[in-house]
Amino acid sequence: MASGLYGRTLVRELVLDLLLPPRCAACAHVLDRRARGAAPQPGDALCARCLRRAAALVLPRFAAAHLAPGVRAIGAFAYTGVVAEALRAVKVSGHHSAAAGLGALLRATVPLPPGVTVSWIPPSPRKLRARGVDLVRAIAGPGASPLLATVGERPDQTALAPDLRRRSPAGGFVATAAVPAAVVLVDDVRTTGATAAAAAAALHAAGAERVLVVTLAVGGADARSAAAGTANV
Numbered sequence: 001m002a003s004g005l006y007g008r009t010l011v012r013e014l015v016l017d018l019l020l021p022p023r024c025a026a027c028a029h030v031l032d033r034r035a036r037g038a039a040p041q042p043g044d045a046l047c048a049r050c051l052r053r054a055a056a057l058v059l060p061r062f063a064a065a066h067l068a069p070g071v072r073a074i075g076a077f078a079y080t081g082v083v084a085e086a087l088r089a090v091k092v093s094g095h096h097s098a099a100a101g102l103g104a105l106l107r108a109t110v111p112l113p114p115g116v117t118v119s120w121i122p123p124s125p126r127k128l129r130a131r132g133v134d135l136v137r138a139i140a141g142p143g144a145s146p147l148l149a150t151v152g153e154r155p156d157q158t159a160l161a162p163d164l165r166r167r168s169p170a171g172g173f174v175a176t177a178a179v180p181a182a183v184v185l186v187d188d189v190r191t192t193g194a195t196a197a198a199a200a201a202a203l204h205a206a207g208a209e210r211v212l213v214v215t216l217a218v219g220g221a222d223a224r225s226a227a228a229g230t231a232n233v
């Protein structure tokens with residue numbers, strides 16, 4: 001559905017798609033022609049070589065972490081290499097089909113049980129204006145349900161030093177729909193987990209009992225400790 005939120009970006013995206021062959025979000029290699037209208041595929045975002053490189057970045061035990069009571073978090077890839085390059089390219093260009101392809105890659109890497117409610121962490125209005133597209137919604141996939149909205153403008157987490165990120169306000173989200181007891185909450189990158197914990201708190205306040213935060217990538221100390229855990233095994 002091309003709502004006002006997506007209309008302008010969608011048309012620009014479709015026209016670009018018409019004029020240019022789709023390219024790998026990490027290395028800009030021209031992608032194989034894919035079947036139009038099919039469900040998103042990992043190959044919509046990355047070429048075969050970059051998909052193999054991404055496979056080498058899958059995190060041991062998906063860097064599982066406990067963010068708060070009733071809030072666990074896992075992530076598919078270390079936030080580095082082709083995964084970081086692809087996310088940066090998607091964020092800068094707002095390339096919607098690549099974001100959907102990254103979502104397909106996430107679901108192929110972290111298979112979620114059917115029937116569980118999937119939602120995503122919405123961007124601040126400022127980020128949405130800057131990008132023109134809700135990247136995380138595209139990663140969460142066509143079956144995801146909108147459950148959260150941001151309240152006011154949050155400080156840009158990436159612009160803050162790590163110690164300030166942890167201390168940034170825990171508010172900033174509110175539930176906008178009926179929330180089931182268990183929710184999978186998708187985000188692009190987990191660094192400190194502060195944003196995910198704030199979003200999960202809003203779901204808890206609206207009745208969720210358990211929240212599993214699933215991110216495409218994990219950066220910072222959590223990714224390093226997951227990698228160190230493997231090295232020690």
Ligand SMILES: [Zn+2]
Nearest residue numbers: 024027047050
């Ligand atoms: Zn590539």
